[in-house]
Amino acid sequence: MITVREALYRGASLLEKSETPFLDASIILSHILDISKEKLFASYPDPVDPGLMERYLEAMEKRKKNVPVAYITNKKEFFGLTFYVDERVLSPRPDTETLVETALEIVGKNPKVKKILDMCTGSGCIGISLKSSLPELAITCSDISPDAVDVCRYNSNRLLSKPVVAQISDLFEKITGEFDMIVSNPPYVPAAEVKAIRESSPAEPQLALDGGDDGLDLIREIIPASLEHLTPRGYLLLESSIEQTYSIERMMKKAGYTDIETRMDLTGRNRVTVGRKPLA
Numbered sequence: 284m285i286t287v288r289e290a291l292y293r294g295a296s297l298l299e300k301s302e303t304p305f306l307d308a309s310i311i312l313s314h315i316l317d318i319s320k321e322k323l324f325a326s327y328p329d330p331v332d333p334g335l336m337e338r339y340l341e342a343m344e345k346r347k348k349n350v351p352v353a354y355i356t357n358k359k360e361f362f363g364l365t366f367y368v369d370e371r372v373l374s375p376r377p378d379t380e381t382l383v384e385t386a387l388e389i390v391g392k393n394p395k396v397k398k399i400l401d402m403c404t405g406s407g408c409i410g411i412s413l414k415s416s417l418p419e420l421a422i423t424c425s426d427i428s429p430d431a432v433d434v435c436r437y438n439s440n441r442l443l444s445k446p447v448v449a450q451i452s453d454l455f456e457k458i459t460g461e462f463d464m465i466v467s468n469p470p471y472v473p474a475a476e477v478k479a480i481r482e483s484s485p486a487e488p489q490l491a492l493d494g495g496d497d498g499l500d501l502i503r504e505i506i507p508a509s510l511e512h513l514t515p516r517g518y519l520l521l522e523s524s525i526e527q528t529y530s531i532e533r534m535m536k537k538a539g540y541t542d543i544e545t546r547m548d549l550t551g552r553n554r555v556t557v558g559r560k561p562l563a
């Protein structure tokens with residue numbers, strides 16, 4: 284029988300175009316064998332069951348076709364939690380942790396912030412991470428996609444003792460009441476770039492990526508509409524690309540928001556724009 288070491292190198296050799304072939308092979312083989320990566324490396328001489336080896340090679344063929352590793356393992360680490368993901372939702376990106384960190388920082392300074400809406404929630408990673416960090420928060424997660432809401436509910440039930448509220452809504456269409464904070468990582472990729480992304484990674488859902496010609500279609504709707512659903516001095520936090528933050532700041536200012544600022548991600552790029560609803 285083939286050994287763990289041989290399986291790893293055989294799998295990695297299939298990924299000639301991957302930037303991280305050995306890492307990808309390690310994560311996938313660890314998943315198939317149901318062991319940690321640390322134990323995997325300690326098990327180099329051990330034989331791999333033929334049935335498991337067949338499953339591993341099938342998974343590696345998927346990766347060879349640019350299926351993201353997270354969709355193969357159905358796991359993605361985000362803000363210290365392991366989320367279930369599949370082709371119904373985007374795999375959470377590390378950059379989005381900046382949105383969670385910014386929200387938690389604001390809540391820490393403003394304890395009156397209790398009720399939060401996570402719009403365009405996808406897997407639920409933002410809202411669930413906030414609730415996991417501060418269980419006293421009342422979190423509602425919404426998405427236009429019924430499939431995404433199903434994934435969010437599944438993650439919420441798995442990861443939280445008190446699940447978030449998850450509902451289907453086209454932006455604010457079915458959202459009622461006011462919130463102290465609205466956070467959103469909406470589709471913000473320009474349509475031309477979406478085509479390129481889909482060609483290199485066809486498994487990712489287009490609905491979760493496509494932000495229109497300049498990537499700002501949904502953001503143009505969210506900024507003014509949020510004012511009707513925020514409490515006085517409530518916060519709106521939006522994730523976007525570095526090229527879009529200046530336009531978002533201008534839109535917020537035009538809509539009447541105050542205390543507008545943009546936060547950087549871990550790479551020093553503009554990532555999250557914050558604004559507050561005025562008192563009157």
